[in-house]
Structure formats: C-alpha cells, structure tokens
Amino acid sequence: MRRSDASSSDGPPDAVLFDFDGTLADSIPHIRASFRHAVREVLGQEMADEVLLRNVGMPLAQQMRILVDDDELAERLLASYRAFNHATHDEMVRAFPGAHEVLATIRAAGASVGLVTSKSRPIAERGIRLLGMEDAFDVVVTADDVAAHKPDPTPVLHAIRVLGADPARSAYVGDSPADVASAKAAGVRAVAATWGVAPRDRLLEAGPDLVVDSLTEVPEALGFGTVERGSERVHG
Structure with missing residues (x-):
C-alpha cells in the first residue's frame, strides 16, 4: 500500500465507489479470452495482450474503435467479442477473494457503496447476480446511464450525485488508468488497484492518491479498519 503526495483527505470517506472488472470481479482472464477470440475470428491474427487490454476500463465499442481504425471491422470485432463473452461469462467470471467482506465492512461502517462500470447494464x-452482490450497492452506474464515459468524470460524478455525497469525501477504487483519471477529474480520492488489468507503472503514471495491492486492504487503507472474514481478521 502506498500513499502519494496527492492524497489530501483524512479519515474514511462517506462514499466508496468500485469498478467491477479486475477490481471486484476476477474477470480479466475472461476479457482476455474474449478479445483473443474476436481478433482471431475477425482479423485472422494474434495481438499481444498488452495491446488487447490497454484500454480496458473504457466502453467496449470505444476499445474496438481504438484497436482498429475501421468502423466496419470494429463492429464485427464487437459482435464477435460479445458472442463469445456472453456464452462463456458464467463459467469464467468469479469474485476476487474477500470481495463480499470488503463491501460489507465499508457498509457496516456507515459509508455508501457504489459500482461504476463501463459495462452495459x-x-x-x-455479473452482479453471478457474484451474489445484488444487495451490495447503493447505486450502480453503467455505460447505459451516462453520455460520457471513463476517463471522463461523468460516471463517477453521476454516482456521487445519486448518493448525495460530497466528492471531497468520496473515493473510487479501480484497476485501470481510466479509472484513476475519472476519479481525479471528479475530485474524489483515486485508489489504484494493482491486482487487476493494468501494470503498476501505468497506474502510477496516472497519479492516484492511493495505491493498494490487495482488495482486502482497501477498507484499512481508507480508514475503515481491517476486514473480518469469519473469525479471522484479514489484512490483505
């Protein structure tokens, strides 16, 4: 866990927002497999994982348009990705260990908990149903709910408004540079999660306020105390 000089908020926040893929959900292998399938099927080629996953955190259609500078190919990639992704979703997506306990710890302390994702609703x-998180969030913001998307601050600010929270008393936890940029632009504490899609150096370049190396460290890092898992205290 590392604090940066940019961190200026003391005490636990009143609202904590989370990204989904690569932050709460262990879904990056599924995303990687979906990209590989689409690129093979549509383009007949292989691409490095670094290229395929570089813009995870943005809406999928936008990622495809960045991947290929051709609208028709981007649409075909999107359709191929979605067909494979939806068919294999439930067998390949799991919650990270401790995810439920982390959310419960934060809510038990009296803070609001939200989900801000670039996935469609x-x-x-x-995914929320699959992970058994139907009652875990006070607000869920998806790509369908806003006109602008991460790294724009709009999704984070929308969640904050719904919760009636103060950005200066809020935090957003995410595993991509787009998550960090969105949080910073929204004026909330940007918490970089190193267990997800982006390498640590790319996350650090984005300038997060806090860097956390394990999901179960998040409550303690934000001032909520350690996570209780059964009778065992979890420190990450």
Missing part, C-alpha cells in the same frame, strides 16, 4: 447486472 444488462451484462453488469448479470
């Missing part, structure tokens, strides 16, 4: 809700 139907697939986000499918």
Whole structure:
C-alpha cells in the first residue's frame, strides 16, 4: 500500500465507489479470452495482450474503435467479442477473494457503496447476480446511464450525485488508468488497484492518491479498519 503526495483527505470517506472488472470481479482472464477470440475470428491474427487490454476500463465499442481504425471491422470485432463473452461469462467470471467482506465492512461502517462500470447494464447486472452482490450497492452506474464515459468524470460524478455525497469525501477504487483519471477529474480520492488489468507503472503514471495491492486492504487503507472474514481478521 502506498500513499502519494496527492492524497489530501483524512479519515474514511462517506462514499466508496468500485469498478467491477479486475477490481471486484476476477474477470480479466475472461476479457482476455474474449478479445483473443474476436481478433482471431475477425482479423485472422494474434495481438499481444498488452495491446488487447490497454484500454480496458473504457466502453467496449470505444476499445474496438481504438484497436482498429475501421468502423466496419470494429463492429464485427464487437459482435464477435460479445458472442463469445456472453456464452462463456458464467463459467469464467468469479469474485476476487474477500470481495463480499470488503463491501460489507465499508457498509457496516456507515459509508455508501457504489459500482461504476463501463459495462452495459444488462451484462453488469448479470455479473452482479453471478457474484451474489445484488444487495451490495447503493447505486450502480453503467455505460447505459451516462453520455460520457471513463476517463471522463461523468460516471463517477453521476454516482456521487445519486448518493448525495460530497466528492471531497468520496473515493473510487479501480484497476485501470481510466479509472484513476475519472476519479481525479471528479475530485474524489483515486485508489489504484494493482491486482487487476493494468501494470503498476501505468497506474502510477496516472497519479492516484492511493495505491493498494490487495482488495482486502482497501477498507484499512481508507480508514475503515481491517476486514473480518469469519473469525479471522484479514489484512490483505
């Protein structure tokens, strides 16, 4: 766990927002497999994982348009990705260990908990149900709910408004540079999660306020205390 000089908020926040893929959900292997399938099927080639995963955190259609500078190919990639992703979703997506306890610890301390994701609402809700998190969030913001997307601050600010929270008393936890940029632009504490999609150096370049190396460290890092898992205290 590392604090940066940019961190200026003391005490636990009143609202904590989380990204989904690579932060709460152990879904990066599924995303990687979906990209590989689409690129093989549509382009007949292989691409390095660094290229395929570089813009995870943005809406999928936008990622495809960045990947290939051709609207028709981007649409075909998107369709291929979604077909594979939806067919294999439930067998390949799992919650990270301690995810439920982390959310429960924060809510038990009296803070609001939200989800801000670039997934569409139907697939986000499918993931939430699969992970058994239907009652875990006070707000869920998806790509379908806002006109602008991460790294723009709009999704984070929308969640903050729904919760009636103060950005200066809020935090957003995410595993991509887009998550960090969105949080910083929204004026909330940007917490970089190193267990997800982006290498640590790319996260540090984005300038987070806090860097956390394990999901179960998040409550303690934000001032909520350690996570209780059964009778065992979890320190990450």
